[in-house]
Amino acid sequence: IVTGVQTCALPISDVKVSFKTTNTGAVDEQNRLIRDTLNIDEADAIAISPVDPAAQKSIINEATKRALVITQDSDAPDTERALYLGADNRAAGRQAGELIKQALPTGGKIMVFVGRREALNAQERFEGLKESLQGSKVEIIDLMTDDANQSHARENAYQTLKQYPDIAGMVGLWSYNGPAILQALRPEGKVGKIKIVCFDDEAATLEAIKDGSIFGTIAQQPFEYGYQAVQEAAKILRGDRSAIPANKTIFIPTVVIQRKDVDEYSKKLNQLLGGT
Numbered sequence: 001i002v003t004g005v006q007t008c009a010l011p012i013s014d015v016k017v018s019f020k021t022t023n024t025g026a027v028d029e030q031n032r033l034i035r036d037t038l039n040i041d042e043a044d045a046i047a048i049s050p051v052d053p054a055a056q057k058s059i060i061n062e063a064t065k066r067a068l069v070i071t072q073d074s075d076a077p078d079t080e081r082a083l084y085l086g087a088d089n090r091a092a093g094r095q096a097g098e099l100i101k102q103a104l105p106t107g108g109k110i111m112v113f114v115g116r117r118e119a120l121n122a123q124e125r126f127e128g129l130k131e132s133l134q135g136s137k138v139e140i141i142d143l144m145t146d147d148a149n150q151s152h153a154r155e156n157a158y159q160t161l162k163q164y165p166d167i168a169g170m171v172g173l174w175s176y177n178g179p180a181i182l183q184a185l186r187p188e189g190k191v192g193k194i195k196i197v198c199f200d201d202e203a204a205t206l207e208a209i210k211d212g213s214i215f216g217t218i219a220q221q222p223f224e225y226g227y228q229a230v231q232e233a234a235k236i237l238r239g240d241r242s243a244i245p246a247n248k249t250i251f252i253p254t255v256v257i258q259r260k261d262v263d264e265y266s267k268k269l270n271q272l273l274g275g276t
Helices: 002-009 027-039 057-064 089-103 120-133 150-163 177-188 203-210 222-237 259-272
Strands: 045-048 068-072 083-086 108-114 138-145 167-172 195-199 216-219 249-251 255-257
Touching (some): 027 045, 027 057, 089 167, 089 216, 150 167
Parallel strands (some): 045 068, 083 249, 108 138, 108 167, 167 195
16 A cells, blocks of 8 residues: 555646554554544644444544544545545455365365454455355355454464364465464464465465465455555545545556466556566
8 A cells, every 4th residue: 555655646747645554453552543643743634444434433523523434445435525536345365266266176164364343344255255155065164363463363373273173265365364273273284174265465465375275365456546646636636526436436456366377467456666
């Protein structure tokens, strides 16, 4: 996201952009950043990925009275935010479901992992996954959360191995879940035996897909989140609201990546991020 923000902002002379992130992913910490952005930075626009949209409804609505508010990656539709820009997370969940069905053609039990179930992207991905698996022989045991802590995520995967020795697959809904699952499986000699489907395009994920350790991933386009958030905010602040659809939503497609796709995808990603 930050590269997209910077790429879009650089050529726009009358736009100044800062990028802030939480250390813990906690609601209180994100709320503090929102207040600081309004009270100290006096921002005209804010683009955020709400941690818990229900709990943050009041602060988001409060922010909309003082600045343009855009949500990205995860939405808060029950607020006064001007626009959501990001993945169709329910559709992305269905894509993950199709991948795990390919990985487990005869079915089996799977565990699903995510940081926080309160985040709307987590809820929608899980719902989409369940929709895709209806009528199949793939059975979801449960959804385990880790409070956006990678060590906790790894421990969740390890405990799943111990508690469910017949586990056939694991699905990680947030970016770090795939690598965390892999870290738990390697010492147990379960890599390749337990099928992994995950989200996003972390370097460790792409490398593991290429060597067959991870079956596949659903990649978002965070560069576009950052780029388009700045672009649309600048237009709206200048008085042009034509880019806001009637449903106040702009979906950016997700990409299914399997072993055959990794080299081409990595090449495009490097070019986009200014690499070679």
